[in-house]
Amino acid sequence: xxxxxxxxARLSVFKTYKLYVGGKFPRSxxxxxxxxTDSKGNWLANAPxxxxxDARDAVVAARKAFGGWSGATAYNRGQVLYRxxxxxxxxxxxxxxxVADAEGLSKSKAAAVVDAAxxxxxxxxxxxxxxxxxxxxxxxxxGPFFNLSxxxxxxxxTVLAPQDSSFLGLVSVIAPVIATGNxxxxxxxxxxxxxxxxxxxxxATSDLPGGVVxxxxxxxAEIAAPLASHQDVNAIDLAGADAELARELEVAAADNLKxxxxxxxxxxxxxxxxxxxxxxxxxxxxxxxxGALGAAGxxx
Amino acid sequence: xxMEKRSSAFEYAPAPESRSVVDIAPxxxxxxxxxxxxxxxxxxxxxxxxxxxxxxxxxxxxxxxxVDRAVRAARTAFVKWSALPGSERAKYLFRIxxxxxxxxxxxxxxxTLDNGKPIKETRDADLPLVAAHFFYYAGWADKLDHAGFxxxxxxxxxxxxxxPWNFPLLMLAWKIAPALATGNxxxxxxxxxxxxxxxxxxxxxxxxxxxxxxVNILPGYGDAGAALVEHPDxxxxxxxxxxxxxxxxxxxxxxxxxxxxxxxxxxxxxxxFDDAPVDQAVEGIVSGIFFNQGQVCCAGSRLxxxxxxxxxxxxxxxxxxxxxxxxxxxxxxxxxxxxxxAEQLSRITSLVEQGESEGAERWSPACExxxxxxxxxxxxxxxxxxxxxxxxxxxxGPVLSVLSFRTPDEAVAKANNSQxxxxxxxxxxxxxxxxxxxxxxxxxxxxxxxxxxFDPTSPFGGYKExxxxxxxxxxxxEAYLDV
Numbered sequence: 001x002x003x004x005x006x007x008x009a010r011l012s013v014f015k016t017y018k019l020y021v022g023g024k025f026p027r028s029x030x031x032x033x034x035x036x037t038d039s040k041g042n043w044l045a046n047a048p049x050x051x052x053x054d055a056r057d058a059v060v061a062a063r064k065a066f067g068g069w070s071g072a073t074a075y076n077r078g079q080v081l082y083r084x085x086x087x088x089x090x091x092x093x094x095x096x097x098x099v100a101d102a103e104g105l106s107k108s109k110a111a112a113v114v115d116a117a118x119x120x121x122x123x124x125x126x127x128x129x130x131x132x133x134x135x136x137x138x139x140x141x142x143g144p145f146f147n148l149s150x151x152x153x154x155x156x157x158t159v160l161a162p163q164d165s166s167f168l169g170l171v172s173v174i175a176p177v178i179a180t181g182n183x184x185x186x187x188x189x190x191x192x193x194x195x196x197x198x199x200x201x202x203x204a205t206s207d208l209p210g211g212v213v214x215x216x217x218x219x220x221a222e223i224a225a226p227l228a229s230h231q232d233v234n235a236i237d238l239a240g241a242d243a244e245l246a247r248e249l250e251v252a253a254a255d256n257l258k259x260x261x262x263x264x265x266x267x268x269x270x271x272x273x274x275x276x277x278x279x280x281x282x283x284x285x286x287x288x289x290x291g292a293l294g295a296a297g298x299x300x
Numbered sequence: 301x302x303m304e305k306r307s308s309a310f311e312y313a314p315a316p317e318s319r320s321v322v323d324i325a326p327x328x329x330x331x332x333x334x335x336x337x338x339x340x341x342x343x344x345x346x347x348x349x350x351x352x353x354x355x356x357x358x359x360x361x362x363x364x365x366x367v368d369r370a371v372r373a374a375r376t377a378f379v380k381w382s383a384l385p386g387s388e389r390a391k392y393l394f395r396i397x398x399x400x401x402x403x404x405x406x407x408x409x410x411x412t413l414d415n416g417k418p419i420k421e422t423r424d425a426d427l428p429l430v431a432a433h434f435f436y437y438a439g440w441a442d443k444l445d446h447a448g449f450x451x452x453x454x455x456x457x458x459x460x461x462x463x464p465w466n467f468p469l470l471m472l473a474w475k476i477a478p479a480l481a482t483g484n485x486x487x488x489x490x491x492x493x494x495x496x497x498x499x500x501x502x503x504x505x506x507x508x509x510x511x512x513x514x515v516n517i518l519p520g521y522g523d524a525g526a527a528l529v530e531h532p533d534x535x536x537x538x539x540x541x542x543x544x545x546x547x548x549x550x551x552x553x554x555x556x557x558x559x560x561x562x563x564x565x566x567x568x569x570x571x572x573f574d575d576a577p578v579d580q581a582v583e584g585i586v587s588g589i590f591f592n593q594g595q596v597c598c599a600g601s602r603l604x605x606x607x608x609x610x611x612x613x614x615x616x617x618x619x620x621x622x623x624x625x626x627x628x629x630x631x632x633x634x635x636x637x638x639x640x641x642a643e644q645l646s647r648i649t650s651l652v653e654q655g656e657s658e659g660a661e662r663w664s665p666a667c668e669x670x671x672x673x674x675x676x677x678x679x680x681x682x683x684x685x686x687x688x689x690x691x692x693x694x695x696x697g698p699v700l701s702v703l704s705f706r707t708p709d710e711a712v713a714k715a716n717n718s719q720x721x722x723x724x725x726x727x728x729x730x731x732x733x734x735x736x737x738x739x740x741x742x743x744x745x746x747x748x749x750x751x752x753x754f755d756p757t758s759p760f761g762g763y764k765e766x767x768x769x770x771x772x773x774x775x776x777x778e779a780y781l782d783v
Contacts, residue, residue: 139755141753142432250550284741285759288734
């Protein structure tokens with residue numbers, strides 16, 4: 001190798017992967033990291049090994065963000081979700097590389113994954129201002145009342161992201177949760193956490209208020225336990241838990257009657273239905289007296 | 301006017317409804333596979349009239365073996381029942397609705413006897429709602445393709461249902477009507493203090509010609525309920541009752557494939573703003589907490605009143621409470637009936653004592669309680685803070701805790717300061733304020749300028765620890781479909 005080419009073989013700049021909590025990028029408060037490798041065992045990065053304290057901090061951030069995000073107009077939430085798709089599209093090459101490394105995919109397969117993930121954000125962006133009409137409505141009660149049922153977000157949702165689909169699976173479980181106004185604490189795929197951490201960087205630049213999505217990485221079982229029993233978490237999606245862990249977490253979740261979505265086989269390539277949207281919605285029904293017009297035309 | 305004069309001005313001659321319209325047998329069995337049968341271990345229990353402590357009947361007490369037998373009957377029946385065209389299932393349910401209407405006077409008297417609530421309520425609220433609920437879900441049975449759950453949504457299988465004692469037949473209707481409409485079969489356990497109307501319902505199933513095994517009724521205690529929830533061949537669990545039992549059920553079904561809906565406790569806030577129509581609000585407060593002796597999960601048990609009208613409102617409220625008539629539930633003039641059981645009465649009594657010992661101020665109108673039966677006078681507490689037990693825990697009795705607020709934000713914050721989130725009320729003449737406050741309350745059912753209204757088309761159920769899932773309306777179908 002010539003002296004000249006030695007000089008031009010530039011040493012790349014590694015990225016320090018950090019958690020995404022409350023709109024900021026902290027390291028784990030525990031100071032712990034774990035080694036992340038590609039499918040062939042080559043070192044990729046040291047990812048934060050989040051602790052119980054990180055989990056609790058994430059819940060605080062998610063709760064703080066809930067009022068604003070759930071109170072935003074559905075149109076506004078749709079625009080923010082669409083913005084996520086735009087930002088992701090712009091960083092497509094980076095994600096193709098990261099997904100290929102993480103899941104051992106060819107570049108073309110990884111590109112298909114990223115494209116599907118971008119399209120998933122677009123799909124859910126369009127749902128934000130439609131779901132209320134699909135699942136809510138006026139109820140024809142037998143009496144002089146105007147009675148309206150509307151869906152409202154459940155609150156703070158913990159999500160165990162799928163272990164095998166580190167990016168498309170991740171997007172498929174968090175987008176529906178936030179589309180309706182919930183906020184989320186997501187535990188990334190334990191073995192392949194890097195695409196999730198990079199997604200945090202996309203979310204941070206997508207007009208998404210800090211705390212709406214909080215990304216934790218580390219040992220799924222270790223982080224999930226305090227979240228499943230956390231009294232200020234309203235729901236838990238167990239997508240990334242095996243059967244035994246799912247059972248334990250469901251038992252813990254009963255303490256404050258969290259809404260629980262059990263793990264099930266999902267093909268993330270399919271267009272999703274609305275199940276993941278409605279799983280984290282409450283129905284509020286409000287009765288208003290209508291009065292009645294009397295024979296003389298007077299109102300009640 | 302003194303209290304004494306006022307009550308004498310409202311004296312009524314007794315107007316008792318006749319007991320002779322209902323024929324209660326000295327004993328009843330379990331209803332399994334279309335037949336009444338003894339419990340496998342031969343156990344029985346007595347059901348009493350809470351207003352007199354008279355034994356009404358002796359009822360077979362289901363155990364785990366009976367649960368297994370009933371679930372097997374329901375599983376066998378499921379094959380044919382779920383394969384019936386929806387239009388045929390609909391006709392069975394329409395038949396049931398009509399027979400309930402025909403027998404509603406009998407059932408109202410029966411329910412009043414077994415539960416202790418006033419005949420006025422069973423006659424004008426429970427029974428009409430029961431019939432309406434079956435009529436409503438009957439119409440869904442052949443329209444499920446259009447209910448928004450995709451084409452041809454499938455039933456789950458065998459539904460295990462456990463219901464409470466406060467609205468025995470209405471809770472049965474809320475559970476059985478949607479389950480059958482969607483093609484499931486049912487094993488239902490009524491509460492141990494109110495088994496009779498469910499057993500009469502078994503007779504209605506017979507009259508309607510319902511195929512055997514589609515509905516099975518297992519009177520019993522909590523052990524039978526737990527056995528039903530745990531049975532491996534039950535696909536769906538529906539429970540209405542206390543939050544503590546609801547949590548136990550949520551733990552029991554963890555890791556299974558059972559679908560669960562829970563309708564649990566509440567501590568509803570009834571919020572009265574300074575521009576509210578006071579007389580209407582007083583009526584709403586009374587209905588909110590004294591309807592069914594306050595033994596209502598969605599009761600308005602916390603009154604939040606704006607400080608500027610607190611004195612005026614409390615004066616009117618106390619005046620109104622002094623006119624409530626407590627006594628014989630079968631008397632058509634009775635407003636306040638008996639507490640359902642000695643156990644519930646002691647729970648109410650101990651919480652009220654705790655309210656006093658924590659420093660809240662207790663008030664009841666002059667009110668003579670009958671010498672036998674289980675009774676509790678309408679009670680309200682003032683000087684209540686959010687930290688008081690009586691402001692936090694569900695009392696499930698005729699006890700109102702009064703708190704005050706200054707601003708709408710404070711009202712919302714106090715209303716939402718609860719582990720529960722079932723119901724709330726808002727009293728104001730200002731439309732925009734009603735909508736703004738309703739939007740911020742974390743509760744599943746909100747009544748503005750009214751309270752305790754129910755309708756089969758209207759979804760009912762709670763936020764937070766008041767449970768999950770909705771009963772009633774199109775929403776109520778989801779709990780019984782594999783979607």
